[in-house]
Amino acid sequence: MPLKLLKCDESIPEREKHVYIKEKGEDTTQFLPLSNIETIPGSLSERGCSYCGAKLVIGGVLKDTIQMIHGPIGCAYDTWHTKRYPSDNGHFQLKYVWSSDMKESHIVFGGEKQLGKSIREAFKEFPDIKRMIVYTTCATALIGDDIRAVVKSAQQELGDVDIFCVECPGFAGVSQSKGHHVLNIAWINEKVGTLEPEITSPYTINVIGDYNIQGDTFVLEKYMEKMGIQIIAHFTGNGTYDSLRGMHRAQLNVTNCARSAGYIANELKKRYGIPRLDVDTWGFDYCQEALRKIGAFFGIEDRAEAVIAEEVAKYQEKMDWYKERLTGKKVCIWTGGPRLWHWTKALEDDLGMQVVSMSSKFGHQEDFEKVIARGQEGTIYIDDGNELEFFEVLEMIRPDVVLTGPRVGVLVKKLHLPYVNGHGYHNGPYMGFEGAVNMARDLYNAIYSPLMQLAAIDVRDEQIQDAELNLPRVFEQQNNITVDIQTTDEILIKEVTIMEISNELSYGVTDLSDTEYLDLNFTHENGRVMESNLEQLKSVDITSSEVITETQILPIEAQALPTNPQKSPEWLQILREYWGFILKIPQLFGRFYHEVKRIVAGIALTIGLLFTVKLLLVLLYTINDIPFINLTFEFVGIVYVVWFVLRYLLKANSRRELATKIQQVQQEVVYGKDLEV
Incomplete structure (x- = not known):
């Protein structure tokens, strides 16, 4: 069975070329799903736009740079604070968003003056920041604003600032991958080689394709520091504008995300002769392999082995604990591009899980070649998946957990299936040895969360009114909680602090493996929810330093009300x-x-x-009886009418200004506040 047309795609049969199910003995190179092409009309894509790929994924991560979005305010808002990439600069890049705030009048008459004004205002508000990236958007690209001329004028006026232009509107490519490419190539053409970095080690590298999601970069920095390796530049996790200008002085490019940053790694090799070394730092075994590769390149294998031995001794026991409980669990990986093949073998080899479906938003053909080569038979591969396809695939395979982003995650939760944020992580970092443990913990918590199981119960359903529930006595010692359960229509909760329960039970907040809990079994006949094959929860004694081999199930007896x-x-x-x-x-x-x-x-x-109203009428009648007052009012009224006509009604631009003011007053009256940003 090569390419497959799902039932939901019968009205758009072209989607058959984008879905593949791997079978034994097939030459997968003949059945690669089409990718990196325009979304088929009629298919609701989950992709991001090209501008988003440049700003949100790469440029917006820099910790000391003003990110000026030249376009409507929505383009700035939708790419602000949606990725969790911290920094050691007070999280500057997460706190603020900058926009030229284009309005209809700017679209008609041009927005270059508005951009110049915004650039100067931004530097004035942040006098300590001397670096900026300016992005075009769909609106400003369509009207032809020359942002480079505006930037050149601003740099000449301000003197000590450096501004980089990214001309990649949302419609420039079929997905956010185009934005990755445009920023990579523009940066090496215009900025690399314009600043000489300070060299402090005989071993220097650039870390490319790491964006410090929840501290990934900090983990890699720790490993490199122990090995005595200097990182010239991070592209772009916890990175600085000027450090990226000195990328030409590194001896090795360590590329982690080949899809978003492989372009600049290739150019650095062509122009400066810097070798490129692709590594996987997601995964316990993969991280060991990556450190050994880097150590071998510099001839410091002993340092690499020392770091590996230290980290393995620290985290191997925890990985074994999770692998015992996650082996055989089915997982879907629905992310952007390369994480499909980064995570596939890591989850299967490190944790014994079974990857049953993979979907890419912006992956290219080589990405699917890698992921299909690493995947198992029967796995479903989808390019540019849509919502209906996800529903159908979930019904086909019924996974235990889904690794995806928040948008698809909301869809998955509606089916009472757990998901783990594969874009911004639940509780990262996910890179390195400790990251592999964090990821295993989040997967474990998601699958075994009592809240997810309880969510499948519809208490309005008469058929489950008599169902017997065994609810876990969670954190009883730590939080002094006692839960006595009768039936779904008779629940007594004693000495419960709601906030404590919600915080402790919600996966993604704490580690359920670090607590003592009981199994959660319930029966129901509700056909409106998907069935979930969940194991009985088992109690864990974390006070012991040994690996736990025995389990203990402690059922809670239903307590009858006293009569x-x-x-x-x-x-x-x-x-x-x-x-x-x-x-x-x-x-x-x-x-x-x-x-x-x-x-x-x-x-x-x-x-x-x-x-x-009555009082006002009386006052007006009284004033009107005073001599000359009524004539004065009439004269003032005539003068104001003449001024109003001359000011607002004669010229077209004045009429537009009046219409704008009327609309603004209307918004203030209706919404109670000024919507101008």
């Missing part, structure tokens, strides 16, 4: 009912007031308005 065997006298029951009614009077009064307060307020407002 009163003696019947109260009739007069006492009447007295209790009367007293209960007296106690409810304030509550009933409050409920009545809550229901009618809007009506009362409306009536009061109407009366007040009528009274105000």
Whole structure:
């Protein structure tokens, strides 16, 4: 079975060329899904635009650079604070967003003056920042704004600043991959070689394709420091503008993400003769292999082995613990591009999981060659997948967890399937040895989360009203929590702090393996939710330093409510009912007031308005009786009308200005605030 047309794609049969299911004995080179081509009309793509690939993925990571987006405010907002790449510069790049804030009038008359004004304002507001990247967007590219001329003028005026232009509007390519390419090539053409770095070690490298998602860069820096290797530049995790200008002085380019940054690595090899070494730093075994490759290049294998031995001794036992519990679990990897083949063997070899489906948003043909070569038979490969395809694939394979981004993650959660954020991570970093443990922990917490299992229960369903629930007694010792469960319509919770429970149970916050918990079993007949084959949870004693081999399941006995065997006298029951009614009077009064307060307020407002109008009329009539006052008012009115016509109605641009002001006042009245940014 080579390429496959899914049922949901019968109306767009061209999608058959983008879906492949691997079978035994097939020459996979003949069945590669088409990729890096335009999205087929009718298929709702999950791709990002080319501008997003340049700004969000690469340029926006720099920790000391103003990111000026020349376009509507939405282009800045949608690429701000959506990636979790911290820095040791106070997370400067995460705190702020800059935009020329293009409006309709700028689109009509040009936005170059607006861009120049925005550049100067940004440097004025951040006097310590002397570096900037300016991006074009769809709107400014279509009207033909010359951002390079504006930037040249600003640099001449300000003197000590350096500004880099990225001319890659959203429509420039079929996906964000185009933005990667444009920024890579423009940077090496214009900036590399314009600054000489300080060399402090005989071993120097550039780390390319690492964006410090939740601290990935800090992990790699630690390994390189122990090996005595100087990192000239990070492209671009925790990187600086000027360090990237000195990339030509490195002895080796260590490329981690070949899709987003392989372009500049290739150019550095062509122009400066710097070798390129592709590595995988996601995965326990892969990281060992990467360090050995780097050590072998410089002839310092002993240093590499020392780092590996130290990290393996620290984390191997934890990896073994997770592998025992994750072996055989099915996982989907639906991410951008290269992480499909970065993570496939890592999850299968390190954790014993089974990768059953992979989908790429912007991968190229060589990416699919790698991932299919590393994948198992029966795995589903999709290029530029859409929502309906994801639904159908989930029904076909029913995975235990999905590695994907937040957008698809929301879809997955609606089916009561857990997901782990493969773009920004749940609780990273995910690179290196400790990163592999973090990733295993998040996968484990996602699969075994009691909350995800409880979410599948619809308490409105009459068929499960009598279902018996065994809810875990989680963190009982740490948080003094006791949970007694009857049935779905009779739940008693004693001594529970809601915030503590939500914080402890939600995967992605803590490690469920570090707690003692019980199994969670329930039965239900709800056909509206997907079935999930989840194992019984097992208790873990983390106080022992040895690997746990024995499990213990501690069922919670359902506790019946105590009943009163003696019947109260009739007069006492009447007295209790009367007293209960007296106690409810304030509550009933409050409920009545809550229901009618809007009506009362409306009536009061109407009366007040009528009274105000009447008072104003009386005042006007009184003033009108005063000699010469009425003539003065008429004269003032005539003068104002003449001024208004001359000011706003004669010229077309004045009429547009008036329309803009009216629209602004309308927005302030309707929404209660000024929407101008």
